[in-house]
Amino acid sequence: MRRPSHWWRGKSTLAKVETYTRWSFHFFPVVEIAAIGLPVFGQVGAGFAVWLVLPLCAHAVLCGVTASRSLDWTRGTREQPVRLLVGLGAASALLGTFAIGLVEHGPGGKDTAAAAVPLCVGVLVFGTGTLALGIRGRLRVLGIVFGFAAYTGVMAVALGLDGRAALGTAFAVLLGGGGLTFTSVFSVWLLDAVYELDAARETRTRLAVAEERLRFGRDLHDVMGRNLAVIALKSELAVQLARRERPEAVDQMIEVQRIAGESQREVRAVVRGYREADLGAELSGAQGVLTAAGVDCSVTGSATGLPPAVQSALGWVVREATTNVLRHGDARRCRVTLAPSRDHVVLTVENDGAERASQERAGGHGAPGSGSGLAGLRERLAAVAGTLEAGPVDGGLFRVVAEVPLPPASSSSAPPSDTVSRSVSEEVTP
Structure with missing residues (x-):
């Protein structure tokens, strides 16, 4: 069995960048559950905490699947996961709304509020950052970030939070979602740039080979073009002289033989110079x-x-x-x-x-x-x-x-x- 170090070193630089990018986003669901879900058990009762953490786990898994499919779309191996993106956006909004509602209407008073606000912000932040992987266009990405922040503020007020709390929650979603969205967009840009650089390097190599072939072709043309033209002309002249039974035809054919031998030596010299490495x-x-x-x-x-x-x-x-x-x-x-x-x-x-x-x-x-x-x-x-x-x-x-x-x-x-x-x-x- 290969050790992890062997597995990693066995990858090309291009594959390392893609693997690092993918597993970074695959690790986000773990961060979401650990940072938001686990503290809930210390803030509310175990039975109620389970009912809060289970939807959070489902949301985290949905984020992971959407991120994977979105990166496949970025690399051109899949179509854009429109249904997953829509489903993640709806699930994030619904779970965020549910968490906001618990602040004023949930059991447990302040303890529930202390668990519900991070749950709301975390779900919307991770949802926004994951959605940015599957969307192109600066205005669309900004629209998602500001849209979720505005939605959070409006729903907070509608569900009974005071203006200061609603504004603070909306600002937290805007700041966290904007940061994670920037990370997503930058990671996709970096991955695309690495692939483009690799493609450019391959293109440069092919152009170098094509240029060398053209150089060799020009050398052969310079060597053979003139000699072949002289051979053709003297052969035609020898044919005409032979038809007239003129003895000069022999001299012309001897000259053709000499030029052909010279051409052969010149071609060998070109090929030898091409093959020999300096x-x-x-x-x-x-x-x-x-x-x-x-x-x-x-x-x-x-x-x-x-x-x-x-x-x-x-x-x-x-x-x-x-x-x-x-x-x-x-x-x-x-x-x-x-x-x-x-x-x-x-x-x-x-x-x-x-x-x-x-x-x-x-x-x-x-x-x-x-x-x-x-x-x-x-x-x-x-x-x-x-x-x-x-x-x-x-x-x-x-x-x-x-x-x-x-x-x-x-x-x-x-x-x-x-x-x-x-x-x-x-x-x-x-």
Whole structure:
């Protein structure tokens, strides 16, 4: 069985915000019963207190159900719970009126009045705050708050309370209902804002991918467009010369063959440049992407002086590790360290989401360490005699370590680990 801490850490930031918001409003019925209902037993007789607390409990449960359905409507998974909202409003008004009537007409005198006034105010305050979850529009929300306050004052006077008591009760409903309504409206706004930010981040990622595809398409067009046009023209000329049995047709076809071979080499160069990863650009890009995703990312070390083949292999390690952080978890911190020495260079990518990764492994979603991504990295590193280790370590961390030996020519020029550390904090683990 999962411990509560595992259950909570296993959620994404988005899910945590929604869970916190929902359970806050689910806890309100408990607060309503504990703060209003339990003191009644100390103020009036036990038999009469039961008859007061039972309707209060029913009202609290109705508030909880209405809050849950209203939040579902906010997220677009249900229709607006109009019947529940109307029923809650009517139940709050009736129970509040009943409690006001007990002040002057209930048994027990002052004791009953001392229990009835908090009951009236509490029911109307919690009812107003819950109704605000299922209604949109500033004027409508304000209308509910002031409407319940005015209704309380009018009914208090009509049921025999003096003007000062009626005004005080109405003001208490206005103040308490306004405060809880503000909490409800702000919570819904915050939840919507978090979802919109998450959607914007996904959109930005898709746009970045689309931009890279367009760039690659432009590069291919620039390389192939002119050469294909020349090939088509010279082929047509060779056909015409061949029909006339002119020997120049052979020369034109040889030229076509030469241009085709040149085009093939240029396309390979474009693809090779597209596939090869520049380590410096990957380190900078990883920090930018992780920071945009809300991960506190620090990058330490310099790629200057490393051989191109080593930079390409390590660049792919950075790219894959960053992708796994974003795809598989909810990390808060990530540390990337590049440490070149005389005969080898070590790249370490470490984040605090190992526990999330183990839960995904148990759920059948695949482990970052066992996926085809890291297997492909091992193949790339093997081409430069490098090794790769990946897995959880003590302290709830997940660490990826790539070590590549340096050839003698480059090891002498490899810089000492001149650390340039940049830490950025703005709002995921293999």
